[in-house]
Amino acid sequence: MSLLRSTVLGCGSYLPENFLTNDQLATMVDTSDDWIVQRTGIRKRHIASEGEFTSHLAVKAARRALDSAGLEPKDIDMIVLATATPDNTFPATAVTVQNELGMHHGFAFDVHAVCSGFVFATATADNFLKAGQARRALVIGAETFSRILDWEDRTTCVLFGDGAGAIVLEAREAAGTVADRGVLTTHLRSDGSHKSKLFVDGGPSSTKTVGHLRMEGKEVFKHAVGMITDVIEDAYTATGLGSDDLDWFVPHQANKRIIDASAKKLGIAPDKVVTTVDQHGNTSAASIPLALDTAVRDGRIKQGDLVMLEAMGGGFTWGSVLLRW
Known part of the structure; x- marks a missing residue:
């Protein structure tokens, strides 16, 4: 039995240019590179610049995903953006991304499930595509967690960083087996x-x-x-x-x-x-x-x-x- 599958056409990501190593963090709080690596595996984290927002990171990742898919914003019907660090309380950061991409059709909204956000956003987009309510979706995960960290709390500030990633999904007819893309x-x-x-x-x-x-x-x-x-x-x-x-x-x-x-x-x-x-x-x-x-x-x-x-x-x-x- 044929059905619609949400197929990945392309992906992209972006990390801010600024980064903070474990040794640099050790000058700010009581920690060390050995302590952080042994307990977390983390060696560095990227930090958004002053004036660099979640939407800026998301747009850069989205454009790279579109390039990877060989598509343009006009080819996308919906944007689902997963974030716990939006630019504003409202509107949704997704509509800012939509506007920055020059996309004035379709619909865009945020999903807030913190670290599970990208999984929740992908599942949400998948259901819209399978229901026939959109043909192509841009699914983004973007965060500026550096803005909500207590930089005096060594148990949390060493763990988190900023970044964004995206995929493009398209609804395609498939055979309905686990061999489907x-x-x-x-x-x-x-x-x-x-x-x-x-x-x-x-x-x-x-x-x-x-x-x-x-x-x-x-x-x-x-x-x-x-x-x-x-x-x-x-x-x-x-x-x-x-x-x-x-x-x-x-x-x-x-x-x-x-x-x-x-x-x-x-x-x-x-x-x-x-x-x-x-x-x-x-x-x-x-x-x-x-x-x-x-x-x-x-x-x-x-x-x-x-x-x-x-x-x-x-x-x-x-x-x-x-x-x-």
């Missing part, structure tokens, strides 16, 4: 009872301020591996596939220890895991498309490869996307 299945979850473990202590309704990121690191780590494996196993059940069938595992780039533990629990070989956290830290919703773009451009991910995306973020939110590139 495109998104095969998506699985999303949330549980608000864990809010206090990872949150920002501000907001327009509560404190009328932006606030700072707060995290109970040990608690997040404890829950992460189990939650991640949950939605990946759901993807296997839905498709009849398993870890041995994967060509690539592209997880949220939060912490190398979480990535390694998740892959080991799922029986995914280390050489199938795409890891870029060392080069940009945790960029929240931007981390998966940043890793994807890196692996596509260096030739690892090729057309026809089976790719698993997964993430967990504040809320808690978590989810998976299984797709054939």
